Amino acid sequence: MASSLIQKTAWTAGSRALLTRQPVRSAPITLARAFHQSQIQRSQNRSTLLPEFSLKDRVIVVSGGARGVGLTQAEALLEAGAVVHALDRLPQPDANSDFSRVADRAASELGSRMNYHRVDVRDQKTLGEIVGGIAEKEGRIDxxxxxxGIQQETPALEYTAEDSDKMLGVNVTGVFMTAQAVAREMIKRKQKGSLVLIGSMSGTVANRGLICPVYNASKAAVLQLARNLAAEWGEHGIRVNTISPGYIVTAMTAxxxxxxxxxxxxxxxxxMLTRLSYPEEYRGAAVFLLSDASSFMTGSDLRIDGGHCAW
Known part of the structure; x- marks a missing residue:
């Protein structure tokens, strides 16, 4: 009883001290009230359900966007209302490819645009010029x-320095340079935004029976890179998170x-789900991380691996 009374007295005294601190007087309204009012205003302006997931009129860059997981996610962004600029090293996507189907669908059905730019993400100068051109044309990048990314399965004792440099160059330096180019345009325009780096569960665990030491190391580096970029760019309102997929059924895995x-x-x-995943199962994660639905999330890894790493 005495202990409870002492704790209550101490809490009351501490609360009184907090309430009488001077800095509070300088703000016309409290942060909590400002947030509450912004939420009321947002709800009054809602014309659709769950508007925080909307990417309407936002401009998103997708590297590796000509095929595979990148293209699947690009289509999801288009469906959410975004304008997408895909970067890839292919000279030009095949006219009969899924890319053409998605680009046609964007224009004819979704009322948006899907643009293509050829670039090697390790080419910092060209990458900066392309991203800068996108920002100049669109007036923004969101x-x-x-x-x-690339993959190579080779025993550690047989890896060459050239292969290792190439893997780390694309998977780490290329990701870094792409994020840097986009963040520069955001900061230049004093614009907030969200960056999503594709990692892997292989950045957290060593895959049993899959011999890819440099690939796994590169994905671990991506996870750490994202945390550091989040810490550095958070003051500019730029969020940085990662998605770590598990095993995906793609042409490569086939x-x-x-x-x-x-x-x-x-x-x-x-x-734990005793099955493989498909690229479509990561669509929602991409929209979530790029939209206002994840507005207080940064420096985090969204691991989607069917419970592989949770055993």
């Missing part, structure tokens, strides 16, 4: 998905299954 058939069962058995 976000990035850095999905460009070739790995052909080379090592037992992976068709070993990989699904390694996670």
């Amino acid at each position: 976000g990035l998905i850095a999905a460009a 070739s790995l299954f052909d080379a090592v058939p037992e992976r068709r069962t070993a990989w699904p058995d390694a996670n």
Whole structure:
């Protein structure tokens, strides 16, 4: 009883001291009240349900956006209302490819645009020129998905320095330079934004039966890079997060299954859902991280691995 009374007295005294501090007087309204009023205003302006997930009229850059996971996520951004600029090293996407289908759908069905720019993400100068040109043309850049990356399965004792440099150059330096180019345009325009770097569960664990030491190291580097960029650019209102997928069914994994058939069962058995994932299962995560729905989230990793790392 006495202890409770002492604690209550101490709490009351501390609360009184906080309430009498002078800095509060300098603000016309409290931060809490300002936030509450902004929420009321936002709700009054709502014309759709869950508007915080909308990307209407926002300009998003997607590296590695000509195919695979990058293209799948780009289509989701278009559906959410964004204008998308895809970067890739292909000279030009195949006229009969999924990219053309998505670009046509953006124009004819979604009332948006899907643009293509050829660039090697390791080419800092050209990358900066392209991103700067996008910002100049559109008048803004609101976000990035850095999905460009390569994979190589080679035993550590057989890895060459050249192969290692190439892997780290694309997967780490390329991601860094892309984020840097986009952030520069945001800061130049005093504009807030969201950057999403594609990591991997392989940045957290070593994959049993998959021999790719440099790839795994590169993805661990991406996770740490994002945390550091989030810390440095947060004062500018720029959020930086990562998505870490688990095993995905893609053209690349299909070739790995052909080379090592037992992976068709070993990989699904390694996670709690006992199956592989598909690129479409990461669409919502991309929209979430680039939209206002994740407005207080930065420096975080969104791992989507079917429970692989939770055993």
